[in-house]
Amino acid sequence: MIDKTNEDASPAKIEAWARLIRSSAAVLEQVETKLKVAGLPPLAWYDVLLELRRSEGAQLRPVEVEKRTLLAQYNVSRLIDRLASAGLVEKRKSPEDGRGIAVTLTAKGDTLLEDMWPVYKAAIQSEFACHLSEDEAATLFRLLGKLLPRE
Amino acid sequence: MIDKTNEDASPAKIEAWARLIRSSAAVLEQVETKLKVAGLPPLAWYDVLLELRRSEGAQLRPVEVEKRTLLAQYNVSRLIDRLASAGLVEKRKSPEDGRGIAVTLTAKGDTLLEDMWPVYKAAIQSEFACHLSEDEAATLFRLLGKLLPRE
DNA sequence: CCTATTTTCATGCAGTTGCATTAAAATAAA
DNA sequence: TTTATTTTAATGCAACTGCATGAAAATAGG
Numbered sequence: 001m002i003d004k005t006n007e008d009a010s011p012a013k014i015e016a017w018a019r020l021i022r023s024s025a026a027v028l029e030q031v032e033t034k035l036k037v038a039g040l041p042p043l044a045w046y047d048v049l050l051e052l053r054r055s056e057g058a059q060l061r062p063v064e065v066e067k068r069t070l071l072a073q074y075n076v077s078r079l080i081d082r083l084a085s086a087g088l089v090e091k092r093k094s095p096e097d098g099r100g101i102a103v104t105l106t107a108k109g110d111t112l113l114e115d116m117w118p119v120y121k122a123a124i125q126s127e128f129a130c131h132l133s134e135d136e137a138a139t140l141f142r143l144l145g146k147l148l149p150r151e
Numbered sequence: 152m153i154d155k156t157n158e159d160a161s162p163a164k165i166e167a168w169a170r171l172i173r174s175s176a177a178v179l180e181q182v183e184t185k186l187k188v189a190g191l192p193p194l195a196w197y198d199v200l201l202e203l204r205r206s207e208g209a210q211l212r213p214v215e216v217e218k219r220t221l222l223a224q225y226n227v228s229r230l231i232d233r234l235a236s237a238g239l240v241e242k243r244k245s246p247e248d249g250r251g252i253a254v255t256l257t258a259k260g261d262t263l264l265e266d267m268w269p270v271y272k273a274a275i276q277s278e279f280a281c282h283l284s285e286d287e288a289a290t291l292f293r294l295l296g297k298l299l300p301r302e
Numbered sequence: 303c304c305t306a307t308t309t310t311c312a313t314g315c316a317g318t319t320g321c322a323t324t325a326a327a328a329t330a331a332a
Numbered sequence: 333t334t335t336a337t338t339t340t341a342a343t344g345c346a347a348c349t350g351c352a353t354g355a356a357a358a359t360a361g362g
Contacts, residue, residue, distance in 0.1 A: 009272060009280035016288040016295075017275045023295040024175035026221055063310060070177055075349065077312055082348095099310045099357045121160060124168050129160035131297040137167040140294050144167075144174040146282040214340060226319065228342055233318095250327045250340045 027127045034123040040116050048079060049088060049109050058105035061094060065103065088112055178278045185274040191267050199230060200239060200260050209256040212245060216254065239263055
């Protein structure tokens, strides 16, 4: 396995880095704004609720949410509290692990996902998808995959 | 001009969207962590200081910083206050515009840029650049350019 | 079995961000 | 010119985040 860690990043790569950070932040902000304008909660809520829906029994432990969303542990803990306060999830004691809790998607949470998706999808289309061809999107997907954490 | 705003984003494009958000957040977090571990300030400080250095007279008005960094107005205002408190920039009354102030990079600010760059560059290399070939980086740059605000 | 370590989740506190508003100056409109 | 609008910057307040720490249960080690 070759170690390129000690080489220097080329100017072109540094430009690509800068553009990745700038463009993703810009597009994400536009999407967040569209959700907000529609009176909907931020994307982080959608992400967590969606991970729950995708899970067996629409249920996950906070530590699983953390792994799937890249949110910090303390942010997951508090976000789940907020979601629970809003009636979108339920917190129960985990049966098999005394430390853990089981977070379950409620019907209300499921409904919110339904309500957010059309707005979210339209925002993805107008801020991202419409600027790329299918091939370009596939290439982007492949290249970004190279950046994801290994193992 | 064709308007693709009303079409639906394809599943592949939605996957690309998700990966853009996830991968950029993951990589950015790694880079921020490396700066923090080195006892250095966050990237936002670097960005503002660098924009100042690049500017005529190492000087910009807050509104210009805002445009170049995508930071919100109130965040620029307060970030500049923090930078000024740390002695990295100076705030002066703008001569030609009574509303504006002129933010100038200090020698200390310039030194901080010098100190941060090796750490920052190494982080870009290990978290981003080393995973891509030159061609891939160029392609990424081109594709992400399509997402930037047109104006 | 008993102790040490690790894993999981919560929380106090300080710092930061977002929102809404304000104030002041510049520009446009009447 | 006088008034209305726009631009620029700051700030009070509430919400959110990061850090450090704590508590409790599970796991590992002796």
